[in-house]
Amino acid sequence: MKMNGNILLHHGSGGLMMQNLIHDLFLANFDNRFIRSLTDSAILPGKPGRIAFTTDGFVVDPVFFPGGNIGKLAVCGTVNDLAVSGAVPLFLSVSFIIEEGFPLSDLETIVKSMASEAKKARVLIVTGDTKVVPKGKADKIFITTSGIGHVEQEYEGISHARKVRPGDLVLVNGTIGDHGMTILNARESLRFSSRLESDCACLNGMIRKMLKGSPGIGFMRDATRGGLAGVLCELAGKTGLGIEINEENIPVREEVNGMCELLGFDPLHVANEGKIILVAAERYGKKILEIMKKDKQGKTSAIIGKITEGHKGKVLLNTTSGGKRWIDIPTGEQLPRIC
Amino acid sequence: MKMNGNILLHHGSGGLMMQNLIHDLFLANFDNRFIRSLTDSAILPGKPGRIAFTTDGFVVDPVFFPGGNIGKLAVCGTVNDLAVSGAVPLFLSVSFIIEEGFPLSDLETIVKSMASEAKKARVLIVTGDTKVVPKGKADKIFITTSGIGHVEQEYEGISHARKVRPGDLVLVNGTIGDHGMTILNARESLRFSSRLESDCACLNGMIRKMLKGSPGIGFMRDATRGGLAGVLCELAGKTGLGIEINEENIPVREEVNGMCELLGFDPLHVANEGKIILVAAERYGKKILEIMKKDKQGKTSAIIGKITEGHKGKVLLNTTSGGKRWIDIPTGEQLPRIC
Numbered sequence: 001m002k003m004n005g006n007i008l009l010h011h012g013s014g015g016l017m018m019q020n021l022i023h024d025l026f027l028a029n030f031d032n033r034f035i036r037s038l039t040d041s042a043i044l045p046g047k048p049g050r051i052a053f054t055t056d057g058f059v060v061d062p063v064f065f066p067g068g069n070i071g072k073l074a075v076c077g078t079v080n081d082l083a084v085s086g087a088v089p090l091f092l093s094v095s096f097i098i099e100e101g102f103p104l105s106d107l108e109t110i111v112k113s114m115a116s117e118a119k120k121a122r123v124l125i126v127t128g129d130t131k132v133v134p135k136g137k138a139d140k141i142f143i144t145t146s147g148i149g150h151v152e153q154e155y156e157g158i159s160h161a162r163k164v165r166p167g168d169l170v171l172v173n174g175t176i177g178d179h180g181m182t183i184l185n186a187r188e189s190l191r192f193s194s195r196l197e198s199d200c201a202c203l204n205g206m207i208r209k210m211l212k213g214s215p216g217i218g219f220m221r222d223a224t225r226g227g228l229a230g231v232l233c234e235l236a237g238k239t240g241l242g243i244e245i246n247e248e249n250i251p252v253r254e255e256v257n258g259m260c261e262l263l264g265f266d267p268l269h270v271a272n273e274g275k276i277i278l279v280a281a282e283r284y285g286k287k288i289l290e291i292m293k294k295d296k297q298g299k300t301s302a303i304i305g306k307i308t309e310g311h312k313g314k315v316l317l318n319t320t321s322g323g324k325r326w327i328d329i330p331t332g333e334q335l336p337r338i339c
Numbered sequence: 340m341k342m343n344g345n346i347l348l349h350h351g352s353g354g355l356m357m358q359n360l361i362h363d364l365f366l367a368n369f370d371n372r373f374i375r376s377l378t379d380s381a382i383l384p385g386k387p388g389r390i391a392f393t394t395d396g397f398v399v400d401p402v403f404f405p406g407g408n409i410g411k412l413a414v415c416g417t418v419n420d421l422a423v424s425g426a427v428p429l430f431l432s433v434s435f436i437i438e439e440g441f442p443l444s445d446l447e448t449i450v451k452s453m454a455s456e457a458k459k460a461r462v463l464i465v466t467g468d469t470k471v472v473p474k475g476k477a478d479k480i481f482i483t484t485s486g487i488g489h490v491e492q493e494y495e496g497i498s499h500a501r502k503v504r505p506g507d508l509v510l511v512n513g514t515i516g517d518h519g520m521t522i523l524n525a526r527e528s529l530r531f532s533s534r535l536e537s538d539c540a541c542l543n544g545m546i547r548k549m550l551k552g553s554p555g556i557g558f559m560r561d562a563t564r565g566g567l568a569g570v571l572c573e574l575a576g577k578t579g580l581g582i583e584i585n586e587e588n589i590p591v592r593e594e595v596n597g598m599c600e601l602l603g604f605d606p607l608h609v610a611n612e613g614k615i616i617l618v619a620a621e622r623y624g625k626k627i628l629e630i631m632k633k634d635k636q637g638k639t640s641a642i643i644g645k646i647t648e649g650h651k652g653k654v655l656l657n658t659t660s661g662g663k664r665w666i667d668i669p670t671g672e673q674l675p676r677i678c
Contacts, residue, residue, distance in 0.1 A: 014564025146485035225353025
């Protein structure tokens, strides 16, 4: 049954209408033994070992797009931030800021897709908050998710890139730029290919298989805002090592490439929501690639370059035409509100 | 040195300008060994025992008000949600959604007061996120904070009110309604008393002293949206017990009372940001009150009523004029954006 009507200011002010919304929508969909107690804080089981803790705000425009919506994006983004830190994602919080007048049926669709994505990723949404602001004071809906995961000791170094060495391989789990170009196409009604679809997905399942299936992973990062280039430039800066990537090996969908060329975007800078960049010791590279390709989220995975002794702290692209080009981190970006 | 200029869309898009903002503003003020690594997730030490996890979005209008600002409010709100759950607050995340054009100097003031409040409350801000939306798509700034705390086993039951019994006393740590009336006065430029000031404060220090100083605390909750009435009605509903409170014992500032009378608000329904309602076994009531009164945040604490066998699930007010009145949870509330 679809919910009717629109969000009113009263839905966010701590009274009976908010309690009904919490019960009928949030509890009904996110239900688990932790959220059910509706206390100020969720009280969760602890585990020996380290805790990974992350947060992200989502303001994507449009709220619904091919391949997902703001709710799916929020769950996947937070799950992926935990997973690339070497953590097993366990618990999420969700905070809604909603514009008065937002259709309840749209909120329901968003909440249902958050619940479904959380279930697939095996995380529990355990606590939350809802605020409503008057019409015109926010743009439809903003969602902030935070997440907690458990880090086993052997994977603690991954987010710090401490084990990255010259000669290591650089891999990506598939085509880049899909999310950013899909959002732009949807927002501006550009009518580019209808096959454009966001890559928005939870990657913790694939990442777990990779970590358990092979040693040698020295670094992982999800390539969201700033794209592939952002991650690699940051890695080069952090490690002081060089990175060399080969344009011909970087998977880009034909329709994304075409749209980028026409509009003047560089796919290396375009945001993804289901892509990780990882660095692996050379002798394990093939094994890891194999594991990735077997996973639904890694079918078009590729080895795209390597870590070098030379050109320290910089990223070099070998172009398909045989040239060489330095890759920079963009100063800003052309695409606001892609996540 | 004050920062100049305004927030631009580029400050939120994953590029160099965002990196500079993170370094010059967030790292400079929140600095600690966990946030410094700037990884996707903060990697934190675990502890045996349960974890408390909470989140809250803050959309208060105006952003600056007597007694605080949206940043101080966010830190205190999250710290208090953890503390009333019987947890020691440890780590916070912070997610900013900022409207293009927001003055950087205002953001700096907000960030500095978050840092200062976190320091006082002995919590670390360990991870964060910044999104910028175009002018007109949000109202100045929204902040979502999440928090993690550690719950010692003996305090696990507090947020569930499992130990609340008929005859227990109901206490509050001081005057109610200060925050809500201050915000309304500031927002509408009503020019009521200039002595109106928000009670926004971190209460974890006081709560810790109470828990350590006396047994017998069966329940605690911060009385934010929905006010004192909201907390008591929820407690009565949850436990199935009755609650009786005495109007003459409930501390209300003269200026708050006056403003409520003139504008038709009930102070019992007005939001607080530094007030907790607690229930304690009768024989420990005086001892706990003593501890509260010694703390800066509890100087005007009072015993305001008791838990009863009768009128199950309902809250009864004995008025100063000798009458009796049922207290209801408000359907909505008259005051949007008070937190």
